[in-house]
Amino acid sequence: MEKKIDNGREEEQPIPLLTPYKMGPFQLSHRVVLAPLTRQRSYGNVPQPHAALYYSQRTTKGGFLIAEATGVSDTAQGYTDTPGIWTKEHVEAWKPIVDAVHAKGGIIFCQLWHVGRVSNYDAQPNGQAPISSTDKALTPRVQSNSTGFDLEYYSPPRRLRKEEIPNIVNDFRLAAINAIEAGFDGVEIHGAHGYLIEQFMKDEANDRTDEYGGSMENRCRFALEIVEAVSNAIGPLRVGIRLSPFTYFNDSADSNPNALGLYMAEALNKYGILYLHMVDPKLRFNPNFKRHDGSLLPMRKAFKGTFLAAGGYLREDGNEAIAENGADLIAYGRWFLSNPDLPRRFELNAPLTKYDSSTFYISDPVIGYTDYPFLETTTA
Numbered sequence: 001m002e003k004k005i006d007n008g009r010e011e012e013q014p015i016p017l018l019t020p021y022k023m024g025p026f027q028l029s030h031r032v033v034l035a036p037l038t039r040q041r042s043y044g045n046v047p048q049p050h051a052a053l054y055y056s057q058r059t060t061k062g063g064f065l066i067a068e069a070t071g072v073s074d075t076a077q078g079y080t081d082t083p084g085i086w087t088k089e090h091v092e093a094w095k096p097i098v099d100a101v102h103a104k105g106g107i108i109f110c111q112l113w114h115v116g117r118v119s120n121y122d123a124q125p126n127g128q129a130p131i132s133s134t135d136k137a138l139t140p141r142v143q144s145n146s147t148g149f150d151l152e153y154y155s156p157p158r159r160l161r162k163e164e165i166p167n168i169v170n171d172f173r174l175a176a177i178n179a180i181e182a183g184f185d186g187v188e189i190h191g192a193h194g195y196l197i198e199q200f201m202k203d204e205a206n207d208r209t210d211e212y213g214g215s216m217e218n219r220c221r222f223a224l225e226i227v228e229a230v231s232n233a234i235g236p237l238r239v240g241i242r243l244s245p246f247t248y249f250n251d252s253a254d255s256n257p258n259a260l261g262l263y264m265a266e267a268l269n270k271y272g273i274l275y276l277h278m279v280d281p282k283l284r285f286n287p288n289f290k291r292h293d294g295s296l297l298p299m300r301k302a303f304k305g306t307f308l309a310a311g312g313y314l315r316e317d318g319n320e321a322i323a324e325n326g327a328d329l330i331a332y333g334r335w336f337l338s339n340p341d342l343p344r345r346f347e348l349n350a351p352l353t354k355y356d357s358s359t360f361y362i363s364d365p366v367i368g369y370t371d372y373p374f375l376e377t378t379t380a
């Protein structure tokens, strides 16, 4: 509750982000969601015990967490030490992590990921070419890190043949079944940020001439086939999808992101999935990337399930979005990374610890991972 002065009287007002919300079968106690965050600390693609501490630190009773992007198959990876969920070993390794979240009363979904062409020969089985909607390669990207600069090389991809596509859809289906076996409450299909699903959806990346390319309907076919297969396997109320029609990342832009987002929001209604998670057009990781002036509102209105918004939110605009019915839930990335007790800090309107981007992706099991302070220790 927050004190507001109204007509000279002080009144207690609920803080919108901290009000309860019923997301399908899940009773959430507040609306501050942990956004999926790749941390590259799953050595050899196997989730590690330190992740149990990391996620449980960010768990509240009735809080909703989306675990980091997790590879659906051995062709799905493009970065070192990101977790997988395609082997028995992966499933067993996820179990204690999910259990740690459940022990504190949290709800956790696994984000299912295939990077497509955002990969290279070294990350692929037998050094083969990464797969994609296209055979166009990504432009190399210079990325700063703690020690200087890395030039990330992407190997030229191989365009998937039409008859191979059902196998990839099936990989998502099997990964979803594995996620449930590991104890996750559901899965989020990663359809954002220029990875494989977006390589099909967006017209900068998709240059196909078969029924998976060309029209919007054709470009969205792959995504919707995955949604259908995963929903049939584990039930639609355990399925969400993340989309970023406005975000320009990994050489994937669309010439009409408003129409693309709206088409997907409407098409998804047919499957009755639990939620649609949209990245806000205001987000810009890199000032060189284009920023779009679009709005999520038409998609929010069109989609019948729970609507999550993410990207560049803080306490005030998160509260505003909930109060104005622009979203049901707000997912926080960087600020939740550096403030494990973010919902409590929002409740108290307490200061936030600034995140350190130089430790986002280092492989240390503690530094920049589980050593961000809780409020009590900050103020002690």
Ligand SMILES: Cc1cc2nc3c(=O)[nH]c(=O)nc-3n(C[C@H](O)[C@H](O)[C@H](O)COP(=O)(O)O)c2cc1C
Pocket: 035, 036, 037, 038, 039, 068, 069, 111, 190, 192, 193, 242, 279, 283, 310, 311, 312, 313, 331, 332, 333, 334, 335, 360, 361
């Ligand atoms: C370190 C880091 C890792 C990320 N990893 C993922 C990921 O695995 N999957 C995903 O969909 N988005 C990922 N994102 C994007 C975040 O989920 C989020 O949308 C983004 O940080 C914007 O929200 P924010 O302004 O609250 O940080 C990542 C962002 C950061 C900073």
